[in-house]
Amino acid sequence: xxxxxxxPQALSIQEGENATMNCSYKTSINNLxxxxxxxxxxxxxxxxxxxxxxxxxxxxxxxxxxxxxxSSSLLITASRAxxxxxxxxxxxxxxxxxxxxxxxxxxxxx
Amino acid sequence: GAVVSxxxxxxICKSGTSVKIECRSLDFQATTMxxxxxxxxxxxxxxxxxxxxSKATYEQGVxxxxxxxxxxxxxxxxxxxxxxxxxxxxxxxxxAPRLAGGRYNEQFFGPGTRLTVL
Numbered sequence: 031x032x033x034x035x036x037x038p039q040a041l042s043i044q045e046g047e048n049a050t051m052n053c054s055y056k057t058s059i060n061n062l063x064x065x066x067x068x069x070x071x072x073x074x075x076x077x078x079x080x081x082x083x084x085x086x087x088x089x090x091x092x093x094x095x096x097x098x099x100x101s102s103s104l105l106i107t108a109s110r111a112x113x114x115x116x117x118x119x120x121x122x123x124x125x126x127x128x129x130x131x132x133x134x135x136x137x138x139x140x
Numbered sequence: 141g142a143v144v145s146x147x148x149x150x151x152i153c154k155s156g157t158s159v160k161i162e163c164r165s166l167d168f169q170a171t172t173m174x175x176x177x178x179x180x181x182x183x184x185x186x187x188x189x190x191x192x193x194s195k196a197t198y199e200q201g202v203x204x205x206x207x208x209x210x211x212x213x214x215x216x217x218x219x220x221x222x223x224x225x226x227x228x229x230x231x232x233x234x235x236a237p238r239l240a241g242g243r244y245n246e247q248f249f250g251p252g253t254r255l256t257v258l
Contacts, residue, residue, distance in 0.1 A: 063246065063247075065249075070231070070252075070254070071251060071252065072146075072233055072249040072250055072251040072252045073184070073233065073235075073249040074249075075246045075247065075248070075249075078246055118183060118184070126172055126174070126237040126247065127174065127186060127189065128174070128184075128186070128235070128247060129186070130183045130184045130185075131183065132182075132183050133182075133183050
């Protein structure tokens with residue numbers, strides 16, 4: 031069952047701007063992951079942050095995790111048109127099952 | 141990175157027919173695979189966990205006789221939508237986790253299969 035809530039549901043920004051989206055979850059987790067999905071395609075794994083980590087970077091991506099607030103954020107810096115996609119957070123408890131958030135649709139305007 | 145393939149990518153069928161979707165891990169063995177369904181503009185909903193050599197486990201509300209899963213080998217899981225109806229039209233995605241050094245690493249997703257039932 032889904033346990034993640036994401037906000038905003040949709041985000042429209044100008045190329046070069048930063049995009050921030052948030053994810054909240056309800057139960058304890060083992061790790062939290064962020065995925066990107068281009069329209070009508072499969073998911074691409076972006077970054078995984080474990081429950082004992084607070085921040086992680088990968089290229090233009092920065093993910094934070096606050097287990098006390100049960101929330102995570104994904105920051106995309108210097109956005110590009112190619113970043114236009116839907117972004118999902120997914121939590122993992124004690125097995126490999128992913129529980130996905132509702133997703134944030136990001137549109138980057140050229 | 142690891143690759144998971146799905147076949148077919150698109151399928152259109154008549155109501156009442158059965159459709160089989162294949163999910164393959166191309167460069168790693170997957171004792172477990174997952175099947176998701178995604179309706180337009182919605183998130184992925186886990187349908188079932190496919191276990192190599194044993195029965196699949198289904199999430200609440202998913203009919204196991206409707207969605208037959210077979211995990212015949214360490215690299216192949218199949219999902220058969222039996223007696224498909226228009227409400228089964230959806231985007232079906234599989235995934236497979238890959239361990240690295242005994243630790244959970246990441247899941248690799250197939251490109252998805254678009255099923256349209258007329």
